[in-house]
Amino acid sequence: MKEVFRHHELIRVSHFRDLVEAAGIPTMLRNEHLVHGVIEIPIPEFYPNLCVMNDADYEAAWKIIDAHIANEKSDHGPDLICPKCGEKNPGNFAECFSCQSPLGDSD
């Protein structure tokens, strides 16, 4: 088992897990129980992280994640700051991932 991606936002880690799993790569999500939606633990050791079950899948899994991150940056515009809680959301989010408030439309 090998860690591919680590981030304090569980929604981001689990999203990448879905992408990697969709490519047929078996994965495991670690530390997901430690953060529950809104609580952010400022210790990287405890961040949710995505692992591939087979080390040989590491490169393929990382390429999927890397391509997705590059795509996000080019397609979704700047991050949106939630007007209610101040959390930073990806530019394509319609609702704040943290408090579910509608985000301002940047168009």
Ligand SMILES: [Zn+2]
């Ligand atoms: Zn919010």
